[in-house]
Amino acid sequence: MAGSTLTPLYTPTPRSREQSLLKRYMDWLFIKKGLYLRDYDDLWDWSVTDLEDFWESIWQFFDVQGHTPYNQVIVKPGTRSSAAGMIGTQWFTGATLNYAEHIFRHKTTQRPAMLFASEQQPRLMTMSWFELEGQVAAVAAYLTQQGIGVGDRVVSVLPNCPEAVVAFLATNAVGAIWSSCSPDFGTASIVDRFQQIEPKLLFAVDGYTYNGKPIDKTNAMRELRVSLPTLQRVVWVPYLHRNGPYKTEKLERSTLWTDVLDTPAPEGLQFEPVPFDHPIWILYSSGTTGKPKAITHSVGGCLLEHLKALGLHQDVRAGDTYFWYSTTGWMMWNYALGSMLLGSTLVLYDGAAGYPDLNVLWNLAEQARINHFGGGAAFYLACLRAGVRPNLLNRFPNLRTIGSTGSPLPPEGFQWIYEAVKSDVWLISLSGGTDVCSGFVGGNPLLPVYAGEIQSRLLGCKVEAFDESGRPVRGELGEMVIMEPMPSMPIYFWNDPGNKRYFSSYFDQYPGIWRHGDYIRITERNGVIIYGRSDATLNRDGVRIGTSEIYSAVEGLPEIADSLVVGLEQPGGRYFLPLFVVLRDGYALTDELVGRIKQQLRTQFSPRHVPDAVYVIPEVPYTISGKKLETPVKKILSGVDPSLAASKDTLRNPTALDAFVHFTIDSES
Numbered sequence: 001m002a003g004s005t006l007t008p009l010y011t012p013t014p015r016s017r018e019q020s021l022l023k024r025y026m027d028w029l030f031i032k033k034g035l036y037l038r039d040y041d042d043l044w045d046w047s048v049t050d051l052e053d054f055w056e057s058i059w060q061f062f063d064v065q066g067h068t069p070y071n072q073v074i075v076k077p078g079t080r081s082s083a084a085g086m087i088g089t090q091w092f093t094g095a096t097l098n099y100a101e102h103i104f105r106h107k108t109t110q111r112p113a114m115l116f117a118s119e120q121q122p123r124l125m126t127m128s129w130f131e132l133e134g135q136v137a138a139v140a141a142y143l144t145q146q147g148i149g150v151g152d153r154v155v156s157v158l159p160n161c162p163e164a165v166v167a168f169l170a171t172n173a174v175g176a177i178w179s180s181c182s183p184d185f186g187t188a189s190i191v192d193r194f195q196q197i198e199p200k201l202l203f204a205v206d207g208y209t210y211n212g213k214p215i216d217k218t219n220a221m222r223e224l225r226v227s228l229p230t231l232q233r234v235v236w237v238p239y240l241h242r243n244g245p246y247k248t249e250k251l252e253r254s255t256l257w258t259d260v261l262d263t264p265a266p267e268g269l270q271f272e273p274v275p276f277d278h279p280i281w282i283l284y285s286s287g288t289t290g291k292p293k294a295i296t297h298s299v300g301g302c303l304l305e306h307l308k309a310l311g312l313h314q315d316v317r318a319g320d321t322y323f324w325y326s327t328t329g330w331m332m333w334n335y336a337l338g339s340m341l342l343g344s345t346l347v348l349y350d351g352a353a354g355y356p357d358l359n360v361l362w363n364l365a366e367q368a369r370i371n372h373f374g375g376g377a378a379f380y381l382a383c384l385r386a387g388v389r390p391n392l393l394n395r396f397p398n399l400r401t402i403g404s405t406g407s408p409l410p411p412e413g414f415q416w417i418y419e420a421v422k423s424d425v426w427l428i429s430l431s432g433g434t435d436v437c438s439g440f441v442g443g444n445p446l447l448p449v450y451a452g453e454i455q456s457r458l459l460g461c462k463v464e465a466f467d468e469s470g471r472p473v474r475g476e477l478g479e480m481v482i483m484e485p486m487p488s489m490p491i492y493f494w495n496d497p498g499n500k501r502y503f504s505s506y507f508d509q510y511p512g513i514w515r516h517g518d519y520i521r522i523t524e525r526n527g528v529i530i531y532g533r534s535d536a537t538l539n540r541d542g543v544r545i546g547t548s549e550i551y552s553a554v555e556g557l558p559e560i561a562d563s564l565v566v567g568l569e570q571p572g573g574r575y576f577l578p579l580f581v582v583l584r585d586g587y588a589l590t591d592e593l594v595g596r597i598k599q600q601l602r603t604q605f606s607p608r609h610v611p612d613a614v615y616v617i618p619e620v621p622y623t624i625s626g627k628k629l630e631t632p633v634k635k636i637l638s639g640v641d642p643s644l645a646a647s648k649d650t651l652r653n654p655t656a657l658d659a660f661v662h663f664t665i666d667s668e669s
Contacts, residue, residue, distance in 0.1 A: 008448030020445035048462035067273035070095035086485040096273035106343035119351035137269035139170035150175035175272035182329030189649030207240030276300030294494035301487035306338030318343025324374035362390035374403030410552040411452035482514040536630035579611035621656035
């Protein structure tokens with residue numbers, strides 16, 4: 001991904017620009033605040049320079065409802081030179097509010113609240129706002145009966161289904177703190193996460209279906225129950241057997257989901273207002289190295305950030321249908337829920353993206369008349385490599401945006417979407433993370449889309465690229481940093497005395513400046529190209545190389561299905577660059593193919609991109625969220641015990657690491 005073409009793949013029409021929520025916001029700033037901003041660059045500069053006025057304008061523009069007013073918009077801790085940096089920044093002090101309440105102010109009889117389909121239930125199911133409100137009120141009443149209230153932790157092991165959304169909204173409504181793991185996590189991995197936060201109540205599933213295979217989780221939930229001694233109650237959700245005979249064996253001190261829904265709520269759905277910086281949920285780092293960090297976000301911070309990111313940068317509006325393929329263990333599940341803050345109908349799907357084939361999600365897009373379709377870059381690349389062409393019959397008249405995240409989407413991924421899905425769709429490549437439950441860089445309805453390039457830095461996100469000397473650079477590779485605090489940055493890591501893990505995760509390199517761990521290039525258009533994780537970025541002869549550049553070139557060859565590259569420091573200051581490839585069926589790694597791989601990299605990029613050796617592996621290891629495990633593989637090849645290099649419970653395909661455990665690399669060749 002050396003750069004992007006000079007010709008845009010997509011240019012918004014004057015009408016779409018004028019009707020976008022971002023343009024309306026700019027007009028509102030002119031009328032209400034007297035701010036004349038010529039273009040998006042002017043708007044972004046203002047948003048990261050005058051933080052107080054910018055974030056207050058987001059509150060006002062989206063008509064955020066506080067139960068008590070705020071005193072100050074932002075209170076920063078210490079000085080920029082202090083070790084604390086952004087940690088401890090307070091936002092909208094004195095304000096109290098509720099996230100779920102802002103979702104339900106959009107309830108209507110004109111459209112459903114949610115649509116749902118799954119491998120078990122391919123037929124689209126509709127849930128009305130009336131049904132959703134009734135179920136959330138009943139579950140909230142049950143939680144209150146069980147003594148669950150403000151500050152208590154409620155955890156969930158549920159698939160991406162309506163029950164999970166209902167459980168979250170009820171938890172939030174009573175002021176409790178939500179935390180979720182997907183049922184495809186290993187039990188030990190779930191215990192590592194939930195034990196840290198001492199939950200009082202668990203929503204547990206009996207099983208789920210993936211790739212057409214039913215997977216029973218009854219025994220795993222029993223093990224989890226025993227491993228969480230603070231649990232006072234379990235709500236047992238018969239999901240795998242929802243349409244058939246239910247296994248009557250339940251966990252100790254448990255209640256059936258259907259019985260919970262029968263809980264009387266005579267006063268209807270009530271919302272507990274909590275302080276702006278009260279925790280909304282606890283998310284977790286991938287845990288590929290060490291115990292997962294329990295990243296805690298605030299109610300108000302996520303409310304404002306989701307309104308801004310989804311409203312202004314994805315143009316989500318009331319009446320839209322919003323879908324993002326995710327599990328309940330990925331922050332994109334939480335982010336997608338935010339679409340309901342803007343009056344969108346949320347579309348859920350539970351199951352494999354490739355079962356029975358790679359058309360299943362595209363069929364859903366057609367059936368549900370999806371306006372905003374999102375998924376991981378790995379999904380789009382899998383469709384490309386399989387020759388999938390969803391739009392042969394012009395099936396998506398309602399589709400306005402396609403979102404991509406999880407890993408960098410290379411130029412050929414951009415081009416495939418415009419050639420094979422829809423030629424006039426707005427492709428939104430975004431990048432952020434669990435750290436802020438949103439993006440730092442992403443879409444922009446006012447700007448064109450160029451292959452391989454993210455459109456813009458998001459409002460309120462002072463993103464820069466730092467060179468080796470810690471100076472901002474343009475047009476060249478640099479370390480991605482965020483120079484100013486954001487409301488959705490973690491309020492803290494749970495059970496992290498003195499914020500030691502929080503500090504070491506982001507602030508140990510540049511005092512008071514957030515280092516995110518990505519290598520990026522800010523282009524002459526102020527777009528952003530991401531080259532992969534900086535801790536996995538290759539450094540050959542003092543020249544930094546993004547791993548995504550190599551993947552883009554290598555995986556463009558017809559024989560290569562997937563690839564992974566790492567850089568290994570060797571004795572005597574030498575540097576060894578092995579490339580691992582997964583071959584398509586029917587191909588072998590011949591000298592001729594190795595030669596073409598090297599020639600492709602030399603021609604497309606530089607001699608420094610050429611690997612020292614090429615090896616065949618059965619598959620590339622991925623995290624559950626679709627990121628290649630470059631750093632753990634590097635550690636294993638450097639002699640680190642595999643159990644210390646990565647937690648297999650957090651991997652999508654844990655056996656893929658086995659190929660590297662006894663791998664012999666000939667760095668002398």
